Amino acid sequence: MASETIELRGHIIDSLILPKVLDQILTRGANFKISEIKIGQRRADQSFARIEVSAETREELDELILRLRQHGAEVIEKAEVQLARAPADGVFPNDFYVTTNQQTFIRLKGKEIEVQPVMIDSAVAVDQRKRTARAVKFFDVGQGDEIVVGHQGIRVVPVQRATSHTDAFQFINTSVAADQPKSAVIREIARELERVRSAGGKTVAVVGPAIVLTGAGEHLQRLIEQGFINRLFAGGAFAVYDIERALFGTSLGKSPDHLLAGGGHENHMWAINVLRASGGIAAAVDKKILTSGVMHACVGHGVDIVLTGSIRDEGPIPGVTTDIVEAQKIMRDKLADASLVLLMGTVLHSLAVANMLAPTIKTVCVDIDPSAVARIIHHQPFQSIGVVTDVEPFLRQLTDSLVDSDGGVPKRRQEKK
Amino acid sequence: MASETIELRGHIIDSLILPKVLDQILTRGANFKISEIKIGQRRADQSFARIEVSAETREELDELILRLRQHGAEVIEKAEVQLARAPADGVFPNDFYVTTNQQTFIRLKGKEIEVQPVMIDSAVAVDQRKRTARAVKFFDVGQGDEIVVGHQGIRVVPVQRATSHTDAFQFINTSVAADQPKSAVIREIARELERVRSAGGKTVAVVGPAIVLTGAGEHLQRLIEQGFINRLFAGGAFAVYDIERALFGTSLGKSPDHLLAGGGHENHMWAINVLRASGGIAAAVDKKILTSGVMHACVGHGVDIVLTGSIRDEGPIPGVTTDIVEAQKIMRDKLADASLVLLMGTVLHSLAVANMLAPTIKTVCVDIDPSAVARIIHHQPFQSIGVVTDVEPFLRQLTDSLVDSDGGVPKRRQEKK
Amino acid sequence: MASETIELRGHIIDSLILPKVLDQILTRGANFKISEIKIGQRRADQSFARIEVSAETREELDELILRLRQHGAEVIEKAEVQLARAPADGVFPNDFYVTTNQQTFIRLKGKEIEVQPVMIDSAVAVDQRKRTARAVKFFDVGQGDEIVVGHQGIRVVPVQRATSHTDAFQFINTSVAADQPKSAVIREIARELERVRSAGGKTVAVVGPAIVLTGAGEHLQRLIEQGFINRLFAGGAFAVYDIERALFGTSLGKSPDHLLAGGGHENHMWAINVLRASGGIAAAVDKKILTSGVMHACVGHGVDIVLTGSIRDEGPIPGVTTDIVEAQKIMRDKLADASLVLLMGTVLHSLAVANMLAPTIKTVCVDIDPSAVARIIHHQPFQSIGVVTDVEPFLRQLTDSLVDSDGGVPKRRQEKK
Amino acid sequence: MASETIELRGHIIDSLILPKVLDQILTRGANFKISEIKIGQRRADQSFARIEVSAETREELDELILRLRQHGAEVIEKAEVQLARAPADGVFPNDFYVTTNQQTFIRLKGKEIEVQPVMIDSAVAVDQRKRTARAVKFFDVGQGDEIVVGHQGIRVVPVQRATSHTDAFQFINTSVAADQPKSAVIREIARELERVRSAGGKTVAVVGPAIVLTGAGEHLQRLIEQGFINRLFAGGAFAVYDIERALFGTSLGKSPDHLLAGGGHENHMWAINVLRASGGIAAAVDKKILTSGVMHACVGHGVDIVLTGSIRDEGPIPGVTTDIVEAQKIMRDKLADASLVLLMGTVLHSLAVANMLAPTIKTVCVDIDPSAVARIIHHQPFQSIGVVTDVEPFLRQLTDSLVDSDGGVPKRRQEKK
Numbered sequence A, B, C, D: 001m002a003s004e005t006i007e008l009r010g011h012i013i014d015s016l017i018l019p020k021v022l023d024q025i026l027t028r029g030a031n032f033k034i035s036e037i038k039i040g041q042r043r044a045d046q047s048f049a050r051i052e053v054s055a056e057t058r059e060e061l062d063e064l065i066l067r068l069r070q071h072g073a074e075v076i077e078k079a080e081v082q083l084a085r086a087p088a089d090g091v092f093p094n095d096f097y098v099t100t101n102q103q104t105f106i107r108l109k110g111k112e113i114e115v116q117p118v119m120i121d122s123a124v125a126v127d128q129r130k131r132t133a134r135a136v137k138f139f140d141v142g143q144g145d146e147i148v149v150g151h152q153g154i155r156v157v158p159v160q161r162a163t164s165h166t167d168a169f170q171f172i173n174t175s176v177a178a179d180q181p182k183s184a185v186i187r188e189i190a191r192e193l194e195r196v197r198s199a200g201g202k203t204v205a206v207v208g209p210a211i212v213l214t215g216a217g218e219h220l221q222r223l224i225e226q227g228f229i230n231r232l233f234a235g236g237a238f239a240v241y242d243i244e245r246a247l248f249g250t251s252l253g254k255s256p257d258h259l260l261a262g263g264g265h266e267n268h269m270w271a272i273n274v275l276r277a278s279g280g281i282a283a284a285v286d287k288k289i290l291t292s293g294v295m296h297a298c299v300g301h302g303v304d305i306v307l308t309g310s311i312r313d314e315g316p317i318p319g320v321t322t323d324i325v326e327a328q329k330i331m332r333d334k335l336a337d338a339s340l341v342l343l344m345g346t347v348l349h350s351l352a353v354a355n356m357l358a359p360t361i362k363t364v365c366v367d368i369d370p371s372a373v374a375r376i377i378h379h380q381p382f383q384s385i386g387v388v389t390d391v392e393p394f395l396r397q398l399t400d401s402l403v404d405s406d407g408g409v410p411k412r413r414q415e416k417k
Helices: A017-027 A058-070 A183-198 A217-225 A236-248 A266-278 A281-286 A294-300 A324-335 A347-354 A370-377 A391-405 A411-416 B017-027 B058-070 B183-198 B217-225 B236-248 B266-278 B281-286 B294-300 B324-335 B347-354 B370-377 B391-405 B411-416 C017-027 C058-070 C183-198 C217-225 C236-248 C266-278 C281-286 C294-300 C324-335 C347-354 C370-377 C391-405 C411-416 D017-027 D058-070 D183-198 D217-225 D236-248 D266-278 D281-286 D294-300 D324-335 D347-354 D370-377 D391-405 D411-416
Strands: A002-010 A031-038 A047-055 A082-085 A103-108 A111-116 A123-127 A132-136 A146-149 A154-157 A203-207 A231-235 A304-308 A340-344 A362-367 A384-388 B002-010 B031-038 B047-055 B082-085 B103-108 B111-116 B123-127 B132-136 B146-149 B154-157 B203-207 B231-235 B304-308 B340-344 B362-367 B384-388 C002-010 C031-038 C047-055 C082-085 C103-108 C111-116 C123-127 C132-136 C146-149 C154-157 C203-207 C231-235 C304-308 C340-344 C362-367 C384-388 D002-010 D031-038 D047-055 D082-085 D103-108 D111-116 D123-127 D132-136 D146-149 D154-157 D203-207 D231-235 D304-308 D340-344 D362-367 D384-388
Touching: A002 A017, A002 A058, A017 A031, A017 A047, A017 A058, A017 C017, A047 A058, A058 A154, A103 A123, A103 A132, A183 A203, A183 A340, A183 A362, A183 A384, A183 A391, A203 A217, A203 A347, A217 A294, A217 A391, A231 A236, A231 A324, A231 A347, A236 A266, A236 A281, A236 A294, A236 A304, A266 A281, A281 A294, A294 A304, A304 A324, A324 A347, A340 A347, A340 A391, A347 A362, A347 A370, A362 A370, A362 A391, A370 A384, A370 C370, A391 B391, B002 B017, B002 B058, B017 B031, B017 B047, B017 B058, B017 D017, B047 B058, B058 B154, B103 B123, B103 B132, B183 B203, B183 B340, B183 B362, B183 B384, B183 B391, B203 B217, B203 B347, B217 B294, B217 B391, B231 B236, B231 B324, B231 B347, B236 B266, B236 B281, B236 B294, B236 B304, B266 B281, B281 B294, B294 B304, B304 B324, B324 B347, B340 B347, B340 B391, B347 B362, B347 B370, B362 B370, B362 B391, B370 B384, B370 D370, C002 C017, C002 C058, C017 C031, C017 C047, C017 C058, C047 C058, C058 C154, C103 C123, C103 C132, C183 C203, C183 C340, C183 C362, C183 C384, C183 C391, C203 C217, C203 C347, C217 C294, C217 C391, C231 C236, C231 C324, C231 C347, C236 C266, C236 C281, C236 C294, C236 C304, C266 C281, C281 C294, C294 C304, C304 C324, C324 C347, C340 C347, C340 C391, C347 C362, C347 C370, C362 C370, C362 C391, C370 C384, C391 D391, D002 D017, D002 D058, D017 D031, D017 D047, D017 D058, D047 D058, D058 D154, D103 D123, D103 D132, D183 D203, D183 D340, D183 D362, D183 D384, D183 D391, D203 D217, D203 D347, D217 D294, D217 D391, D231 D236, D231 D324, D231 D347, D236 D266, D236 D281, D236 D294, D236 D304, D266 D281, D281 D294, D294 D304, D304 D324, D324 D347, D340 D347, D340 D391, D347 D362, D347 D370, D362 D370, D362 D391, D370 D384
Parallel strands: A111 A132, A203 A231, A203 A340, A231 A304, A340 A362, A362 A384, B111 B132, B203 B231, B203 B340, B231 B304, B340 B362, B362 B384, C111 C132, C203 C231, C203 C340, C231 C304, C340 C362, C362 C384, D111 D132, D203 D231, D203 D340, D231 D304, D340 D362, D362 D384
Antiparallel strands: A002 A047, A031 A047, A082 A146, A103 A111, A103 A154, A123 A132, A123 A146, B002 B047, B031 B047, B082 B146, B103 B111, B103 B154, B123 B132, B123 B146, C002 C047, C031 C047, C082 C146, C103 C111, C103 C154, C123 C132, C123 C146, D002 D047, D031 D047, D082 D146, D103 D111, D103 D154, D123 D132, D123 D146
């Protein structure tokens, strides 16, 4: 029988930290004794618990303690972090510590150092001279770098529920199902978009082809024109569908305006060819070849476009990053200072982006597949809203909520005159 | 080796009759020889084919011929229909002929008699004296009634594609996927609703709880107020959700207006209690207890309400038919003269109703589950449109398309003033 | 500002009671102060918390307190329960208390009385003379009966996580996704079936048509033959599919043995006719008309069969309860002493049954639709396992796990010789 | 009013060519007159039709004729193909002809030349001197190359249904739904695997993570060991999951053997690290670091491994092609001589591969999502089977069907001794 003592601090009950810790202990057949507990009396007060955890074997205990640390448990004897040198470029030492998506500290020579940036599934490289700790990916490690191994001397601080107020992002379970009303939550999201724009924050839209295919491109375009979107992440196909629609009136041969539109795959392939001939999206806008659509709006309103390739893509069009390791670096970089991320109509890109987010970035996920929504928002408790719906009406209603509040006559109705 | 000669008549190529017949023959490993074929030269012209079908055994051939008859093949020797007497009330003779959902004729004493009504999965009762043939369900047969057995002397005439024009209902594959644009098809459906209302036809709405839960009740209500809906089929739960919303502002404790509405199940149960206390929906409207919502609109605008029970129901509320055999009879009766059926947000009721429809009734099916839509519209080729989407935005856009065309200012916006 | 003091007792942290209570308070924008808290030190120890809850208005507080009571909170001033008389047969007084699926007590003349049975969405009828409290449905109340109203004097005791051991049913989140391994959890379920059989408990199988259609009927049959199933709930269609297969080798014209089986709907309708002619399932077994299949096994091994009608049914066959209120009574009655319930391949029946279960009944739900599984097991935390998979391989593997452990050579392989 | 005459040849009715042509004409509101038709009398006989097609405008007619050509229609005046020069490297001339996935011929100087290879969504580059026509992708075209434009002088020959026999691949609608029996179709697939192996053909398995995650890796491994698989396409993640399981007993921290396995993401990251340290999969096998699992079996049995990157990937591990344009080239190359392709548990890769297949390659698609299966097999009529099911039991049953027929005692049971 092995045992160890852990401590928990913060809003450990209403942010579910203590329950999750006890759940892990019970689920794994271990035992606990709470040797001290102090529960904050009021909403804003912090709580504290000291728990003695015991398991059958040292291995089981170690495994368990590692999980508990990831939920924010600190092991009380203030051990030093353990380091080992990377054996080769691009290779970590065995038993390297794998980061979570939570704020993390290491204890080095008796002092705590924060690991930066917060990046899941990384190793931690330590510079003992500069006293810094960096989360690093494989490509980022060089032979001889000092890397954290084991799990001593590491403290994780999970995101906790806000104590000052309650908003739609702060529910434990924030997925709005297909058969639930969505108007109220869409209005909340509109308010958040406005807050971020006012505060000069960055909103990143991660978008899938369904947006263009269903005719929702015009709504997204309005969001861009009104300055609500700062960065746009998409697969190359999204850009081609959008430009096909701008050039030929169809996307994959379908049109929201005509029941029967022509052009199976020709329009799609021709759109790619036009972009290759003109030198890319910005060039096509410059040359007045591309005069409408989402990509055109991005170029005109200074939205940062990140396009990544997929093995299903034709082309590619100029500007698409076809190497996925390169694409990941660009995306991670452009997400570092984001305030709000909208994941809409793309499971692949949404899962990829969700894995790159710091835990404090507010996230909205919209998809028609309930399982996909659940998987995507899973990592951002207290910071995410999932909406199971068709993306076209979602964006329509979101845009209407925004323009209505934007002062004066809503834009879409104005345009109709 | 057994063989038989069949004949096909009508638009046998573009309505897929000849291809389906050949597909059946090939799929079952049989052989064919086309002894005569005359293809209509122009769109409106009829075609004709005489095909000799052969199979290894007589049993295989009989089985195959039965299938081919259901696709419209006639066996050319003009055999008499075979009859046998029902052995007991509610029991058919062995080997009774099971009807399809297509127009059917039997040959009795050298003359053809049409089976009426067109009703799938029934037997055919023949009155030799009156020279009539009725499609009958089990409950409708009495001991000694003469029932068609085997499959001789039976001719099926499948619905064929219209030759005079093309509309959205006439495509072979009419399901609009989640990631396809829906505006154009919704406008087509709006036009059909208007045509049916102008022509004095009957439109039946078959509706599920998602309509009320997502806040789409107000759109349906407008359809009713403008006279587009003549009959409403629903489960008892739909009515309770709608009335709960009218009385307490919630449905199952959720509200489209407030992110956090109170009332888990109490409001639901209390709404049932109010209806039981007041004596039913119409009585509650009379007594001014119920003053808004879909059911209120139905009572006020003379819409025929058919409510059926489910084993998931609480209550029941007065007016719900809890016996399902009884409920089927009522539904079948109310569908007999329908022109257009809207199946929205309910798989159970939609499948039940789809099975009761004559093949010429136009059908629209709306659901968020693509597999459900495919199954529901499967029986109505050339007469049905499936739309895979959230039902709330569908009904919103449908209603907007209608009111916009209704002359003058759209109603919803007017009301906002 | 209104406030009230509540108390929580039991395994309030690891059974998630305290976190859920705080979540409700925060989510609804209310405030709390924990005036006393005592956390059990060891796994088996009980905990206790006294919390002062405050909200803006009395109405908000009342609404909130009602929710908190449903999570097990007690309001500390020991108020008497409030009663009012039913105004008519089948009608409760306004503001009647709606039960949860948790153990409930009322305080009458200073003493607590347990409400029996535990039945969700019911009212509580009190007999002051006999000092009993019954959960009653609408049909069960007579004019003048005394019914609990408001929410004073009511105490709910939620099911808590077992302290003595950990098993597969006790996880907080027990749904096994489609892309997760299932062997281990299926073995656990096999063990539970064996435990229940050994202990003389009752296992209820609630089954949908997919079981017969996919060819899993033979596995279910083996479960029945080995005495693992005591009651079988199904729709009428399940029985017909099974009997169609026994009589004609097909179910809905499909066969697991032949790629191309004959018989569209004829076999289905003919099977119904055979049952109507023979007088029902048991009679057909007696007369040696029905000699194999699931229903045959049920008759031979004394399994209690409960068949309910659906508006999609043909027939009905004798023995189907076509009135759904009547069917609910029968099901509720047959579930009262169940130990284990298997919900397999039927969303409608599973949701209906899940709503009838006492919170301590162990539940397994198997379906290919992840959203359906999540909804069905939602009410039975710490007592349910959801498995997202095809029902045929699930039952195959479950049965193999059982027979292997049944002593000696597995049955299926034996039979092959 | 414009008109043109087309001709159809082959099994134009049972392979649905004539019906599809008429459907296109009617759907687009055009008219037709069949000036000559000759229907093959027997199964093996060819048919012929000459049809005069007319539309309102020349543009509509051209658009329509383009579609009809893609369904195999020939425009009868034997026009020469039109050519234009590529304006730059990687750019086609405007209006370039976009290929289908069907056999295609062009008419050059009065003679027909076959376009090779059959490759969808490509242009056709013509070498007038060598008299060759190549399907080319963007990367493959150089400035000045002669490219087919417009749609004159092009003849498409759609795949037609086999006339010599009928097998499971030849049905028009070959998707087996979740609630249908699968044993018979799995046996057919087993037979096809055996046929291909005997004939020395190449079988390509395209596999997703679900195979490893659900514990189906051991079945796939057996297929490989018995020589049924020649090439394996997967994302990098598949390989990592498989190797994680081989090294640590888990995949993404889950194990099919233990209900509760340890190791959230650490094992996954550590597996990547091991592979990077050892220099790749083959090196890890050589060094005896990797001694079991699917990838190990591939190395041991000479299976060609193609791993492609995804923006969701960690790592990458050595051997993964991270540039998607490069990956497409490799995949296309390795598919050129395939006889049978198994697409299992991966929508992204399956859609990508389905788009690269010649129309004569037999295809099996297995996934739990019915919509995904429908989309994937859509391009391979008469050559594909879709199975909606959990991939683990599918592979288990497939492997059992094979080993049983492999002579002697089934392997799996043998191993158990």
